[in-house]
Amino acid sequence: xTEENGSESEVTGLPPATRKTKEQWLEEGHILAFYAPKRYxxxxxxxxxxxRLDPGYGLAHRMKGYTFHALRRYxxxxxxxxxxxxxxATDADAYTGKGDLLYDLKRYxxxxxxxxxxxxxxxxxxxxxxxxxxxxxxxxxxxxxxxxYAHVIRLGDDPAYTWMAYLNSGTLLASLARNExxxxxxxEASRLEPDDASVWRHMGDVLTVLERSNEAxxxxxxxxxxxxxxxx
Numbered sequence: 001x002t003e004e005n006g007s008e009s010e011v012t013g014l015p016p017a018t019r020k021t022k023e024q025w026l027e028e029g030h031i032l033a034f035y036a037p038k039r040y041x042x043x044x045x046x047x048x049x050x051x052r053l054d055p056g057y058g059l060a061h062r063m064k065g066y067t068f069h070a071l072r073r074y075x076x077x078x079x080x081x082x083x084x085x086x087x088x089a090t091d092a093d094a095y096t097g098k099g100d101l102l103y104d105l106k107r108y109x110x111x112x113x114x115x116x117x118x119x120x121x122x123x124x125x126x127x128x129x130x131x132x133x134x135x136x137x138x139x140x141x142x143x144x145x146x147x148x149y150a151h152v153i154r155l156g157d158d159p160a161y162t163w164m165a166y167l168n169s170g171t172l173l174a175s176l177a178r179n180e181x182x183x184x185x186x187x188e189a190s191r192l193e194p195d196d197a198s199v200w201r202h203m204g205d206v207l208t209v210l211e212r213s214n215e216a217x218x219x220x221x222x223x224x225x226x227x228x229x230x231x232x
Contacts, residue, residue: 058087092122
């Protein structure tokens with residue numbers, strides 16, 4: 001017999017070790033999918049157990065979608081995200097996951113639509129805004145991409161996405177020959193991640209274009225040092 005009332009839902013009539021709530025199965029899936037060593041097949045089984053207890057558990061469907069995506073099982077990932085959205089049309093993270101999947105499939109127009117829906121539901125989603133900016137770059141909408149990176153930076157609540165926004169906006173600005181602005185972006189990125197070799201290499205390239213050869217040399221040397229540390 002199965003009870004399906006929130007945190008109380010569990011399979012009864014089974015040995016005690018297998019009596020878990022849907023939330024416990026979800027947490028087990030998280031651990032298996034996101035912590036090394038990542039055991040995606042077992043994570044899927046855990047999410048399936050949560051869904052067996054509550055077929056309308058949208059969060060479990062969404063996390064199952066993430067896991068299918070990580071396994072590059074793209075059709076199953078898409079179907080699972082769609083189910084999560086069907087169950088909860090206000091789930092911004094499900095739209096973001098769908099956007100990430102469409103971006104990886106190079107279906108950029110559809111990805112942009114998904115990211116924009118995610119941001120409509122949650123304007124403070126740094127992940128959705130970063131995905132939108134990347135997608136706009138591929139659609140050759142550079143100014144909109146820069147504005148979206150600026151939005152990620154203003155949010156400032158996730159250092160990883162803030163760093164990525166500085167790095168990517170710097171790269172885009174450099175491609176537009178806006179080298180002083182690019183340099184400023186790379187400098188901000190270097191403050192957030194001083195040991196990232198790619199930032200220093202980009203900075204060296206921009207300084208070279210600006211004919212600031214001594215500073216460029218120092219940036220390349222710093223990139224070499226950072227790269228050596230990463231390889232150690």
